[in-house]
Amino acid sequence: MRGLRTILLEFQQLSRQFEQGKSICVSGQLIDGTILAIRGVSGSGKSTLLKILARLLRPDSGEVFFMGKNWLTFPPQEWRTRVHYVAQKPVLFEGSVADNLCLPFSLKTIQQERSFNIEEANQFLERVLLPLSILSQPAQTLSGGEAARVSLVRALLLEPQVLLLDEPTAYLDSDSSKALMGLLCDWLREDSRGIIIVSHDPDDLEALPLQVHWLDLESELRHS
């Protein structure tokens, strides 16, 4: 059991104008070992918020702190490996599934810190109900659900501290979805880890044996 829960990620008055005069201005906290779930209607800026937190989009104003340190004190490459964004539509590259899982470990920043662990990859694949034979399969032949799970396994292998997940179960059937959420729960049990997730399915998240905090973006949405 963890002792005192620390604030892993905190964003204050984070604002950005996006499509057609809409803007968001949100504040929130991600506590160590918990999930911060973001909900809101389509176009309320859920994905935009995740991309801002991944430093793929620049906010108009506001600040973000990671374990008390301002996010701008981290080099962008280091930030994105600590606070890792997984897009709703899985992005897989040419080559086999194994090639895709290894790809991040060929990058300079990652090479300096860790190397690809095939045993861990196998464990994760089994946990999300994917057969190990999938490793040799060309990534472009995977179904949407398979690709989404491979994409998540690849993210976990990078050992981030915060996962930014944009509807990770959107392409999954009920069993795969449960298996994936189960893996995420176990992953969260390690120290200094948290998940910010965009979800349309509150029941799925509420059923998890974890503390889930909600952030409703609809109420934070402004129209100009």
Next chain:
Amino acid sequence: MSGYIPISNFQLALSVILVLLTGLISVFLRLDLLKPLLWGTVRAFIQLTLIGYVLTYIFQVNRLWIIIPIILLMSFIASREATRRVRQVPFNPVWASFLSITASTFVVGSIVVVVIISPQPWYSAQVMIPIFGMILGNSMNAIALSLDRMYSEIHAHVDEVEQLLCFGASPWEAVVRYVQKAVSAGMMPTINSLMVVGLVSLPGMMTGQILAGMSPQLAVRYQFVVMIMVAASVAMGCLLIVTLSYKRMFTADEALVESLRKN
């Protein structure tokens, strides 16, 4: 055959008949090409006539302080042309293009003129201007192809680039596969022409020299030097333009600039 065969004014006018014939066909097929064809013919005639007089003057004066500004002006015009039709560029690429074209042209052109051809004096306008002009023409096309390909590749692969950035990739690591394609695209016409030269076509410069009375063996030597120097300058120009341009696709925070993103 010895010496060149002159073309009289009447013979020159006869060649225009071919353009008129093509124009008539375009009218018949409603291709709307008559006007641009005639305009192109008039422009080509005026430009070539003027440059004929200008070159005659420059060759007579033959001074470095005239030759260098003219080559720089040619480089600038080539840079503008190279970037004029490139779409989806998030910044004005004319200066990057000018730097790439000028640097590659001067490095390769100087080696060819001073070391290989060695005219007297070394800056002979009669050698420098045509040689540098040929390099510029080829570099211009290659740079236009490379730039266009690079930005269209990035536009088509925004998700992949952002995914690589999320893995912790540097901007270079995130775009290197698309940059490689861009350099290949820019160099492909030059490589193709190296492969088929003499088999499918005789290059313009060699044809011109043979028509002007030079022996084919000597014309071939010049042509070989020209093609090698064009390949070298094109490679250098393409590498320079992508190296100078790729960082401008990223913000200070190493994210793709807004205009390249889909949303």
